[in-house]
Amino acid sequence: MTGPTILFEDIDERGLNTIDVYRRRGGYESLRKVLTTMQPSEVVDELMASGLRGRGGAGFPSGRKISFIPKVDVDKYLVCNADESEPGTFKDRELMQKSPHMLIEGIVIGAFAAGATKSFIYIRGEYVEQADIIDAAIVEAREAGFLGENILGSGFGLTLHLHRGAGAYICGEETGLLDSLEGKRGNPRLKPPFPANQGLYQGPTVINNVETLATMPHIIKMGGAEYAKIGTETSAGTKLVSVSGNVQRPGNYEIELGISSREIIYGLAGGPPEGRAVKMWFPGGSSSPVLTGDDLDIAYDFNTLAQAKSMLGSGAIIVVDDSVPVVSVALKLAKFYKHESCGKCTPCREGTRWTVSMLERVDQGLATPMDLDIMASVQEQIIGNCLCVLGDAMAMPIGSMVAKFRDEFEAHIEAARARNPWAGEGPPDPDPVLVQGASGA
Amino acid sequence: MPRPAPDTIAFTVDGLEVNAPAGMMLADAAKLGDVEIPVFCYEPKLGEPVGACRMCLVEIEGIPKLQTACSTPVRDGMAVNTQTARVKEAQEAVLEFLLINHPLDCPVCDKGGECPLQDITYGWGPGRSRFIEPKRHFVKPLALSPLIAIDRERCILCYRCVRFSQEISEDYQLVLQERGADSYVSTFDGHPYVAPFSGNIIELCPVGALTSQPYRFRARPWDIEGSGSVCLGCPGQCNVEYTVRDERVLRVLSRQHDGVDDGWLCDRGRFGYQSFHVDERVTHPLVRVDGELIPVAWDRALDEAAAALGGAGSDSGALAGGKTTNEEGWLLQELFRGALGSPNVDSRADGMLPRELHAALHAPALQATVPDLEFAHAVLVLDCEPVDDQPSLDLRIRKGVRRNGVKLAVASSRPSSLDANAAAVVRYAPGAGEAFCAALNGALGESDAGPGSATRKGVVEELAEAAGADADAVRALAAVLADAGEDVVIVYGERLTHGARGEDAARALLNVCGRVAEAGHDGAGLLEVPAGTNGRGLREVGVLPNAAPGLAPVSPVGLASAELGASAAAGAISALYLLHVDPLRDLPGRATWRAALQRADHVIAHADFLSEGLWEYATIVFPAESYAEKEGTITHPDGRVQRLRPAIARPDAVRAEWNVIADLSKRLGHDVSVLSGAMASARVFEAIPFYAGLTLDELGGRGLRWPARPAAAGWPAADTGPFGLETPPHAPTPNGALRLGTFRSIWAAQEVEVAPALKFLRQRQRAELHPVDAERMGLAHGDRVTVGSNGSRVQATVVLRSGVPEGSVFLEAGIAEESASELDGGGLVEVSPQ
Amino acid sequence: MSWTPGDEMLVVQRASPPGAAGGTYRAFGETLRGLKTTMSRLVEGPKTISYPEEKVPVYPRFRGRHRLHRFEDTGLEKCVGCSLCAAACPADCIRVVAAENTPENRVSAGERYAAVYEINLARCIFCGYCEVACPFDAITMGHDYEMSAYNRTDLIFTKEMLLDEPLERTPLRGEGE
Secondary structure (H helix, E strand, O other): OOOOOOOOOOOOOOOOHHHHHHHHHHOOOHHHHHHOOOOHHHHHHHHHHHHHHHHOOOOOOOHHHHOOOOOOOOOEEEEEEEEOOOOOOOOHHHHHHHHHHHHHHHHHHHHHHOOOEEEEEEOOOOHHHHHHHHHHHHHHHHHOOEEOHHHHOOOOOOEEEEEOOOOEEEHHOHHHHHHHHHOOOOOOOOOOOOOOOOOOOOOEEEEEEHHHHHHHHHHHOOOOOHHHOEOOOOEEEEEEEEEOOOOOOOOOOOOOOEOOOHHHHHHHHOOOOOOEEEEEEEEEEOOOOOOOHHOOOOOOOOHHHHHHOOOOOOOEEEEEEOOOHHHHHHHHHHHHHHHOOOOOOOOHHHHHHHHHHHHHHHOOOOOOOHHHHHHOOOOOHOOOOOOOOOHHHHHHHHHHHHHHHHHHHHHHHHHHHHHOOOOOOOOOOOOHHHHHHHHOO | OOOOOOOEEEEEEEEOOEEEEEOEHHHHHHHHHHOOOOOOOOHHHHHHOOOOOOOOEEOOOOOOOOOOOOOEEOOOOOEOOOOHHHHHHHHHHHHHHHHHHOOOOOOOOOOEEEEEEEHHHHHHOOOOOOOOOOOOOOOEEEOOOEEEEOOOOOOOOHHHHHHHHHHHOOOEEEEEOOHHHHEEEOOOOOOOOOOOOOHHHHHOOOOOOEEEOOOOOOOOHHHHHEEEEEOOOOOOOOOOEEEOOOOOOOEEEOOOOOOOOOOOOOHHHHHHHHHOOOOOOOOEEEEOOOOEEEEEEHHHHHHHHHHHHHOOOOEEEEEEEOOOOOHHHHHHHHHHHHHHOOEEEEEOOOOOOOOOHHHOOOOOEEEOOOHHHHHHEEEEOOOOHHHHHHHHHHHHHHHHHHHOEEEEEEEOOOOOOOOOOOOEEEOOOOOHHHHHHHHHHHHHHHHOOOOOOOOHHHHHHHHHHHOOOOHHHHHHHHHHHHHOOEEEEEEEHHHHHHHHHHHHHHHHHHHHHHHHHHOOOOOOOEEEOOOOOOHHHHHOOEEEEOHHHHEEOOOOOOHHHHHHHHHHHOOOOOOOEEEEOOOOHHOOOHHHHHHHHHHHHHHEEOOOOHHHHHHHOOOOOEEEOOOOOEEEEOOOOOOEEEEEEOOOOOOOOOHHHHHHHHHHHOOOOOOOOOOOHHHHHHHHHHHHHHHHOOHHHHHOOOOOEEHHHHHHHHOOOOOOOOOOOOOOOOOOOOOOEEEEEOOOOOOOHHHHHOOOOOHHOOOOEEEEEOOHHHHHOOOOOOEEEEEEEEOOOEEEEEEEEOOOOOOEEEEEEOOOOOOHOOOOOOOEEEEEEE | OOOOOHOOOOOOOOOOOOHHHHHHHHHHHHHHHHHHHHHHHHHOOOOOOOOOOOOOEOOOOOOEEEEEEEEOOOOOOOOOOOHHHHHHHHOOOOEEEEEEEOOOOOEEEOEEEEEEEEEEEEOOOOOHHHHHHHHOOEEEOOOOOOOOOHHHHHHHHHHHHHHHHOOOOOEOOOOOO
């Protein structure tokens, strides 16, 4: 069994995106409970007790994140990160499309706990339909008195704005998102200062993923201690996983953290097509280091995956079967990250471009096995040296692929070299004059 | 606002114990222990670090990941390692990455030899690259502006230029386009990056991506010598370093001085050097023979000048322009007062202020300094436009507002570029500075007396109306100044104290100052923006009709410049001596001055270029030194005496000007015994009580603020108010016509007209109008109009600006053609389409 | 004390004079022995190099007057005016003033070219550092050693002079010579 369903319990009910149906299913009751009977610190305590960890990728405990907000009398902000751009991840889309009020309720609860009076949803530009649905839901919620001044007579007020991004992966990085929200070029900021101290418009800011916020009403309803009983000790609760790639039944599934990965990939998603075997799989979106078919039996939770030198990330499982060459996966991935690198810091900007050109040479048969060593070393040079995690997001999976599938890379090089008449000459340089001027390094 | 005074802490870097101020960034603090951490994007002048280049990664004990030294403040007990294998690996990795897309055309690149990327690669680089793929290619080189060439292939995307444009000069023109490895620096719409401070990005660029068009390929670092001096372009007196090759100045760089310029230069100062070497320059003494100026030998020119001056005796007068040094000014007044017995010397453009008011306005107790602007609680910018009048102040004020939260108040008649940063803005009618000060004084008094004092209330309304300003805006501005704190600095333009009522305006200003800034309190007070570069120094060395050196009393009192002009026009003055000034260009009242120059028997001038007035009327012209050739001292508006040092030899027959004046003086029987530039300086320091004890050695390369020295006690005591004042006159009612305001833009200067690189910025007359006025008169943006008054008229192009107050028109003065000084007073003009 | 020459006089022992035959041999025999060498060389012909009509051939690595080079295919100058030779020159005898290539006036392959390139051969010490410093192999040490002039200013060689072929080629010493 996959354990209890919390977020997806009524998800397929018709009209759940309207406030009437949502309230009929017990919606906004948690909010009423919070605003009428609880203090902000009690809400934070509840969240701490629940053991809820951020569902966006980093897995930081949500209660602690809110508790970092300084208790000073300045404008504070809550930002919901709905810029779900990680390849393979599509859980928030379903949540926002089918149950927008769950998110809004979560936002108001989170804002109350953090003392924020202004909140924003930053949604990726491609989610046009979802943005329209949320817009409509915000209007409904405001009319019903769940947003605006003096919510439910508690004296607590909150404004909520939906901001549509323009389609940049980097704006899913929290500080890049804040810059974009402020109207600037979406580049990550230097940390510290962390958003909890100086975030949006220099004010203290909580930034949470859609799923994290949507879970909050349920934690209030069940009680933090009760929620913590679900899942494992360090990874409490349920998680939405988006399974995609070479599986028979791709889609979003809600699972209890800690079940075996095989159960998700084979049990829920039906495994790869007949006659194929799992070659590798990304456990947490395209930026997590890959695991192989041998790792299918490990438990799907934060700590176990970290021990396996990968990560749970956003909970997006991408399955690659043995019909797909690893080089094409690596190249596709590297091209994505090269395209999405913001260009602010050197290792990511230049490293992604270099990796792509090396992989292209591998693919075209213009490389030698020595280039694989260089590629592996370049990935190591990127990891940990960047301003934000985008560089790492490319370097970790590529590095793990080169390490785990080196034989296949080498075989690919050999096969491609045999095909390519230009092999061995290296790529033609377009500007011989400058090369002549080159000296030293 | 108190300046930060951090505690000293101890930390270790590579095992070496180092003391540094707490909060200093590690990259800077490590230098105190002689450990260099390489950086590209980090530049303290640009404000907050961005940590983009990742070059400065270091290992800090207790932190698992490598940290950027540029953004990590030092803490007590911190242990930093910059030499470990991990750090070396990261440094080599970053350099390898940076060089991937760098063309390595160092032999061709102008930066080669003085390039941080080159130096750091040699010092910290891996030695060889494993990159064999094609590099990124852009079209190159492109003109980013007529002054700057951009080579995008060389760019390492450190963001320095973009940050300068966005956060320092705040012109918001430069941006990064595209993303990732395809990013490139550009203006948003591809227009040329033309701004008053654009040249600074050349100096900021750590590679050869941004190069100076005029300097492009002129020399390599081993061909040149650096020579420090001070720019004489404006009262900002920025410290500069001339790059000299073969006795020619090829480039001007900033010689950072936090007390003066903060390390930035304006484009006029940076590229104006070309005017030293143009063919139009006067390099021989000229004498008018049969209506034409012909080059002659020095002896003949000096003899003729001595004869002319000797013949005129006390029927002579002298004017000194802003570029005159203290020594030249002092010798000039010696020549006139001592040799000729003529009291008619002046350095101010318009009107005479009583000696006591000069003494009060610049009293050391009321004197604010340039760095005070950065840390003040509030700054009032009054009747001046810093970006035009003294550009370095503009950046300083912006810095204070952006980084330290200084409250800025702007009061001027013409819209200011600082309006957007200001907490309060007041517009008043052109020339109504006095009435505005009175209104502000009233509003400040009102808040002192508490609200609701009915009698005072009416007064503010009345005075604001006289100033043509909005009473509520005046009150809001008063509130900003009153509520900010004790450190309030008032930056005012000298033009406030010009004209017939300048005296009253100065008293009104002192009244305001007395309300907001306590005398003797450090960090508060007045800071003047003089009209001429060395305006303050010239007044102090006695180039005033009513004051001798050291502002000592003088009798009889001579004629001020405007009276001198009128008197000459009436035929009462036989010889005029014009030291770096052309009245037709630099002074108001062109018609009077034209008559004066025509009528005077002898017009003796020192000039580097023959501007209109000299070309037509000068009888003897001595070639003037360019400011890279000058020797002497000048005085900054905040009292800093700075030293000029010659960087290049004087061309052709040009002689030191102190020598020329001293020679004339000797020929006229008044030997001042000045045989060298240093002797001239020594005589000036002797003659002026509050300069007493200064020596050139003591001034050194950074100058000294005399108000901060004990000798400042020699400054004449004066009453600084409060003064009882009569009600100022009402600003003229437009009544169908328009009030005329004038301004002098940063580009209205001789060097812009002659320097080949700057010629494209040459100003043409434009009439700035409010759209409502323009509509009433049926005028559109770009129309040609005639602006006339009392029969005098100038041609101009209409420029619509919504910030211009209704009923006013602004024209530019100080330009070569169609200057606003052509228009004859009265304050009201008619604008008619051509 | 008076000096008597007899006190310091040495008596020299002389051999007895040779006889007639011995005298005759001494007069002619030794002379003929010396002439034997002369006569034997006489048949080899004269060895004098009649400079300047004839020139001494130089070794291939002889460091003579500098040459500037052009690309053979495009005719563009190799020198980009980088001044590295001037920086390397220990005698400070090279002066370079660079300028920018334009599409109408393309002189070198890079962005810049040497508008002025002068070597003061009166100061040059022919160390060859300029050749080593040049990143484009634009300057090399040639083989000319005839650089005398009537006027010192004539020894300042301009770019055109350095680019041109020397009027006369200096003979090169062949392999093993």
